[in-house]
Amino acid sequence: MSRETVGMIFEAAVKVFAERGFDRAKMDDIAREAGVAKGTIYYHFTSKDELFTALMNHGLQKMKEYVRRRMDEVKQPTLKLRGLLEAEVSYLFQHGTFAKLLLAEVWSSNERQYEFRAHIHELESIIREVLEVGIQEGDFREINATETSIAIFGAMSVTVLQEVFRDIHLSGEELANTRTTPVVDMLEMLLHQGILKN
Amino acid sequence: MSRETVGMIFEAAVKVFAERGFDRAKMDDIAREAGVAKGTIYYHFTSKDELFTALMNHGLQKMKEYVRRRMDEVKQPTLKLRGLLEAEVSYLFQHGTFAKLLLAEVWSSNERQYEFRAHIHELESIIREVLEVGIQEGDFREINATETSIAIFGAMSVTVLQEVFRDIHLSGEELANTRTTPVVDMLEMLLHQGILKN
Amino acid sequence: MSRETVGMIFEAAVKVFAERGFDRAKMDDIAREAGVAKGTIYYHFTSKDELFTALMNHGLQKMKEYVRRRMDEVKQPTLKLRGLLEAEVSYLFQHGTFAKLLLAEVWSSNERQYEFRAHIHELESIIREVLEVGIQEGDFREINATETSIAIFGAMSVTVLQEVFRDIHLSGEELANTRTTPVVDMLEMLLHQGILKN
Amino acid sequence: MSRETVGMIFEAAVKVFAERGFDRAKMDDIAREAGVAKGTIYYHFTSKDELFTALMNHGLQKMKEYVRRRMDEVKQPTLKLRGLLEAEVSYLFQHGTFAKLLLAEVWSSNERQYEFRAHIHELESIIREVLEVGIQEGDFREINATETSIAIFGAMSVTVLQEVFRDIHLSGEELANTRTTPVVDMLEMLLHQGILKN
DNA sequence: AATGAATGAGGTTTCATTCAT
DNA sequence: CATGAATGAAACCTCATTCAT
Incomplete structure (x- = not known):
């Protein structure tokens, strides 16, 4: 369900980044918001920056x-x-x-x-x-x-x-x-x- | 020479904050730029936020x-x-x-x-x-x-x-x-x- | 073709382990070098240590x-x-x-x-x-x-x-x-x- | 007590590195062994590698x-x-x-x-x-x-x-x-x- | 007033391992 | 047999802040 997962991460990331700004946004929060493990984000994106x-x-x-x-x-x-x-x-x-x-x-x-x-x-x-x-x-x-x-x-x-x-x-x-x-x-x-x- | 020192810090801070943005600006960099010790900034300002x-x-x-x-x-x-x-x-x-x-x-x-x-x-x-x-x-x-x-x-x-x-x-x-x-x-x-x- | 696969993994593993040492060698690299999926290594070997x-x-x-x-x-x-x-x-x-x-x-x-x-x-x-x-x-x-x-x-x-x-x-x-x-x-x-x- | 601290870190590092090897040695362990905070090591050495x-x-x-x-x-x-x-x-x-x-x-x-x-x-x-x-x-x-x-x-x-x-x-x-x-x-x-x- | 060594909570990233397909 | 997406524990490193001098 790659399509699905990447989608969840995207949505969560938009929300968290917008709420906190790039630097104050934590990968932990994005992961929690997306309902995936932190490692999963890194499976799909090389870094916070790339995301x-x-x-x-x-x-x-x-x-x-x-x-x-x-x-x-x-x-x-x-x-x-x-x-x-x-x-x-x-x-x-x-x-x-x-x-x-x-x-x-x-x-x-x-x-x-x-x-x-x-x-x-x-x-x-x-x-x-x-x-x-x-x-x-x-x-x-x-x-x-x-x-x-x-x-x-x-x-x-x-x-x-x-x-x-x-x-x-x-x-x-x-x-x-x-x-x-x-x-x-x-x-x-x-x-x-x-x-x-x- | 408090006047002097605060002035140096101010100038340095404007420069560093503008170059890097609030979150990426380091107190270390501001101190170096101002030519004072890091502790000195905290003598004049309570926190990074206050500065x-x-x-x-x-x-x-x-x-x-x-x-x-x-x-x-x-x-x-x-x-x-x-x-x-x-x-x-x-x-x-x-x-x-x-x-x-x-x-x-x-x-x-x-x-x-x-x-x-x-x-x-x-x-x-x-x-x-x-x-x-x-x-x-x-x-x-x-x-x-x-x-x-x-x-x-x-x-x-x-x-x-x-x-x-x-x-x-x-x-x-x-x-x-x-x-x-x-x-x-x-x-x-x-x-x-x-x-x-x- | 178990014979074949295990052989590929062995060769790849020798190479990667020798290049990087045990700790710096990544199962990912061994898998890529061997041309198999990471899971495949774990089908044949219990762990990195065992390999x-x-x-x-x-x-x-x-x-x-x-x-x-x-x-x-x-x-x-x-x-x-x-x-x-x-x-x-x-x-x-x-x-x-x-x-x-x-x-x-x-x-x-x-x-x-x-x-x-x-x-x-x-x-x-x-x-x-x-x-x-x-x-x-x-x-x-x-x-x-x-x-x-x-x-x-x-x-x-x-x-x-x-x-x-x-x-x-x-x-x-x-x-x-x-x-x-x-x-x-x-x-x-x-x-x-x-x-x-x- | 810079001299002192660096000395403690050195001793602790030799011990931990030798016990575990470079990769398995944890900065946490070195810090604990040296009796200093982890950050202190990084105050004196840029990285694990440099240490x-x-x-x-x-x-x-x-x-x-x-x-x-x-x-x-x-x-x-x-x-x-x-x-x-x-x-x-x-x-x-x-x-x-x-x-x-x-x-x-x-x-x-x-x-x-x-x-x-x-x-x-x-x-x-x-x-x-x-x-x-x-x-x-x-x-x-x-x-x-x-x-x-x-x-x-x-x-x-x-x-x-x-x-x-x-x-x-x-x-x-x-x-x-x-x-x-x-x-x-x-x-x-x-x-x-x-x-x-x- | 000024210093700078020391701190430690917190953040990013890595990677061996699992498991449903 | 084989896959590769997903996991999460663990490791490295950062940096605002404190405090003894």
Whole structure:
């Protein structure tokens, strides 16, 4: 039941890593949470580091797929941008534990993070591509797509995290259902019209 | 020379904490970097945790003072907002190591972070206050000041971090001098007019 | 194909044990080297210890047989002694990995070694018997046969080991072919006439 | 009390390593035997490996000094050789635990042993030098000094080890007092005159 | 005020062995 | 006969903290 076991470990690891962060997470806790012996984790993963990396790569991959799928449903740049935001916000709400890891560990400096930031870069690229198409098609102004995409990613992710921490008692499902639309509305309004009155 | 010693420890601690993150930073390294014995750190600080908290509080206090000072120079909301952004961006660029800590450790979940997030909250509040005044005075639209201020903080901080990591070889001074204006311009344009063309 | 499998395991085990020593040798490595699953080893041997013991007993048995066979070809004590030395030296050269194990593990103190040292004792006894006959027949002086046989065994085995380690790149075959005669000549001269000039 | 502590650890380590061999020796046992906390060992030595290496280097250094001192008392080659044998045999008897380590660990293959065999080489060199002088001065026959010195070292060390294991209940002091002379006599006779009768 | 040797709880990793298939 | 996933006891090592000087 390899498939099964690795799955249990993955789930447990996401939970424990998100609760405690990489360094404070204990392999013991992950093993207990997964309902397997500690040695079993090491049978499937070389080290704590490898487990973490595998985990994040998996999560980011899933997130990217989810986002791309949702975005392909529409073509018009402004709608595409909203779809993108909706997808990312809702995904992060649903996987709040993963979201915490994402922002907490990207900036912690060690070798592992190099590969890690590359993934984040891809998420930003998705935003950038939408912006570029929008600029080309005349929907968006002549902004710097690269820098703007980073700013949008920051605005979105920090906002989501803030809510996750505020409503710590809500499930990911509940958060996603009730908070996605307001947050996306806010971001969209900000991005579309800015804050100036006239 | 208590003043002297505490100062050395502070400087060393900022550096080591920023390089390694809280958990991977060793008291031994801080002591070596500061040129004092390990016991000396414990003579001045109760624990690693207290040292870290003192450090961050100090840094955030300084940042808040710096920001408030710069903001008080102007009254008009849009100018005030630009002054605010300029101040924060330039401060974070100049203290890149501190900036890393700021974003890396806010999200790592443990008791210490309660107090910590409260400080971040204050930074967001500064933004929020500007927004609220602007709304009241009719300069800004009727946006949700609280949520928007968080989004702005996210956009600003993640953008800065991205640049700090990209141009890792540049000194804080250099980064602040060359990158502050472009980044603030980008953010201001985004916030003022949004990205839509007409 | 039990015969086949056990053979593969034996060969792999000699190699891995000799390369790493008993404690550093991993059942995993032996299994991989043998091209079988780890469980298979345990189907044929109760434990790592048993595998090792079986291995050494087998090797020592083979060595003793080889030595006795070569010795029985001659009767005269001095010739017998040379035949004995030639046989042991050539056997150890040819099975350098086994030779390493022999000297490395005899002295490592644990229960298993009781049985093990008994085997070594037998090798020394072969030498002792030759000496005793030689003394009785008036060919050798009235030396202490027991102690002298041990000294001879030590001189022989350490010399061989030294050469095995020195010319680590040579095959057992090559070593046996080129180095046996010189080494035996040296030992024989030492034993026959000693080092004093007149 | 650094001097003191390191000394306690050294003594405990020699004992435990010799009783169990490198791999089976537990840092826990060494700590308990030394009467210090496990961490204390790591405060003074980087790793188990380093502790072991430091230990062996120290022991070999002491042995070499002891041997050289004893040898310098006489000038005539045959007397020098006897002095040398007496010194080595008596040293190994007195430090039986060290002797076990010496022969058990030299042959166990890993990086650390490279440096280790170099030390053994020096011990052999002392013998070789005596042989060379003896040959030059016409006391010894034209033997191969290098190979012969190795054989002598093997004969001597294996004989000593054998006795150490046989009379395991005797103290090093007792062994040295009662067995040194017989063993050296045997070796000397073997080396001087060989075993042939006429 | 400052030191640094000593501590020990706690964490990661290893690996011989088992057992259901 | 053979497999290999799973186990868990045990080992090495780390490091925040203490305390006598």
